[in-house]
Amino acid sequence: MDLRIQLNVSSKKNDQQKRTPQPSQNPPKTSTNNSKHEDRAAAGKPVRNTLLRKIPADEFLALAPYLEPVEFHNAACLEEADTRINAVYFLNGGMGSMIVETDDGRSVEVGLAGHEDMIGLPLAAGLDESNYSVVMQVPGDGFRVSADSIRQILPNLPHLKRLLLRRLAIRFLEAAQNAACNRLHAAKQRLARWLLLTHDRMDSDLIRTTHDFLSRMVGTDRPTVSLAVAELERDGIIRTGRGAIRIENRRKLEQRSCECYQHLRHFNGELELRK
Numbered sequence: 001m002d003l004r005i006q007l008n009v010s011s012k013k014n015d016q017q018k019r020t021p022q023p024s025q026n027p028p029k030t031s032t033n034n035s036k037h038e039d040r041a042a043a044g045k046p047v048r049n050t051l052l053r054k055i056p057a058d059e060f061l062a063l064a065p066y067l068e069p070v071e072f073h074n075a076a077c078l079e080e081a082d083t084r085i086n087a088v089y090f091l092n093g094g095m096g097s098m099i100v101e102t103d104d105g106r107s108v109e110v111g112l113a114g115h116e117d118m119i120g121l122p123l124a125a126g127l128d129e130s131n132y133s134v135v136m137q138v139p140g141d142g143f144r145v146s147a148d149s150i151r152q153i154l155p156n157l158p159h160l161k162r163l164l165l166r167r168l169a170i171r172f173l174e175a176a177q178n179a180a181c182n183r184l185h186a187a188k189q190r191l192a193r194w195l196l197l198t199h200d201r202m203d204s205d206l207i208r209t210t211h212d213f214l215s216r217m218v219g220t221d222r223p224t225v226s227l228a229v230a231e232l233e234r235d236g237i238i239r240t241g242r243g244a245i246r247i248e249n250r251r252k253l254e255q256r257s258c259e260c261y262q263h264l265r266h267f268n269g270e271l272e273l274r275k
């Protein structure tokens with residue numbers, strides 16, 4: 001029964017690996033170049049976050065002084081469930097997983113966020129906390145803006161606000177699709193879907209992961225995930241190595257996924273994911 005996901009995951013209170021993001025050594029002074037979106041930079045760092053690249057130049061200029069460059073390490077917790085959100089993050093690269101943890105310490109991934117998104121999205125709609133945590137699964141870099149700053153300046157950035165509300169709506173659609181997928185589709189289809197969604201947000205074909213981690217992401221037990229991985233490898237679609245999976249045949253992987261990938265992809269088609 002997929003809705004009663006049997007997961008064996010350490011409690012977030014005891015997770016020694018969880019770290020907060022570390023501000024980089026660069027001073028938070030800001031420079032901008034708005035002749036082309038592709039050339040945008042803040043605090044001396046190129047901007048590759050889709051939302052920051054899509055907003056008009058005047059809004060980016062207004063926001064840029066608040067963008068603090070940050071490196072996101074693996075397992076960094078960017079947003080914690082049931083805790084006041086104190087910052088939002090615009091990823092340039094890397095990927096975070098939205099994870100819901102139940103009172104008995106089990107957890108499951110309920111969504112992904114990469115360079116197409118803002119982490120801390122509930123703030124855009126006036127909520128100060130959420131029911132999921134966001135933990136980095138693929139390291140990357142990007143920018144941090146304090147919650148106080150984003151609350152103060154967002155009313156003056158109507159295009160950004162519109163994009164963020166659109167992201168919220170898309171996230172609702174994704175949650176609805178995920179709910180149906182977790183209940184109705186087979187684990188091997190869900191594994192293919194997760195690999196595709198992750199691949200979309202990465203620069204390389206190599207996804208660093210373990211079967212234990214995949215079982216949490218897919219919402220099933222580890223033996224089931226191991227069987228599904230073995231089947232994909234046997235058919236030449238992926239190749240596994242020590243703690244990593246390489247996508248060998250993306251077209252075939254798409255054929256192995258349930259239709260949910262295409263639905264999720266459709267909603268994110270405008271957001272400069274992998275073509």
Ligand SMILES: [Zn+2]
Nearest residue numbers: 181185258260
């Ligand atoms: Zn599905």
